Amino acid sequence: MRAKKISTNVTVDDINSAREFYQDFLGLQTEEFNLGWVARFTDVESGAHVQLVTRDLTAPEDSAMSVHADDVDAAYREAQRRGYEIVYPVTTEDWGVRRFFVRAPDGTLLNIVQHRE
Template identity: 45%
Template sequence: MPVISSEAAEESREFYGLLGFEEVMNHGWIVTMASPSTPAAQVSFMTSDKTAPVNPDMSVEVDDVDAAYAAVRDSGAEIVHPLQDEEWGVRRFFVRDPNGRVVNVLSHR
């Protein structure tokens, strides 16, 4: 799922609404919209991440975030934000991919 850094939350909500997306999450600093017919098709926009030092470029949900963290760490990839439980119900970490993009890797608890 792409994550767009944005200071235009209301405008973004309206724009993606024109494309048929509906708001499925809003924490004030991040809004996620999804297609009602294909709920896995999502886009998020955020002002700044609540607990991480940078905004991710995308999010990838995995079945086992602890196993993904171990594999990525062992590969030598740069961990940008450590593995941790977040108050909004996810366990996540950020890693930099080979293209320099920051990926939020998460599992819902």
Template identity: 45%
Template sequence: MTVRRVVPNLHSEAVPENREFYGLLGFEEVMNHGWIMTLASPSSPTAQVSVMTADRTAPVDPDLSVEVDDVDAVYETVRDSGAEIVHPLRDEEWGVRRFFVRDPDGRVVNVLSHR
């Protein structure tokens, strides 16, 4: 398994204000689905932060996203470990395959691969 990037997911109703604020730190918008916006560093594109109002298709909002090269393999490993799967493995209409798992401290981790 290869981790491609790790992105904190900030929960906020002030999405435009966060775009402006993180822009002061050098981030630029690279994705915006209305309910989630991702900002990235132009000089280091995997340095990212996402701002979300609420996850559109999951029962809970993730605290962190981890993009991996093979989400199916990671899902099997995590499931076999007995960790709590919060949102099942599925293909999303915006081009990712993902699942959510709860870490030992209760944080929800969105594990994904782009299709």
């Protein structure tokens, strides 16, 4: 698998309430997307970004990070081959991503995701 980008997922109670801190104080002005339960805020010049998550819409647990993969299906097969715990099977979500959740040996939960091109 090749990781194209890694996004930190920060759990918040309410995205709208957290917006001022992340946009105004940290300067992550661009709201790339906001699905109501997850939103990404980015600095256009540096590329610095964070995803705010209230509660994952379909997965049984919230992930600590999202790894944007070049081939999510190949990554899924490799995670299975290595015997890693799959917490959420590879799924094509209604909002346009294909993803799965895998637990790293240290216990960190990762959302391995590929966006539609």
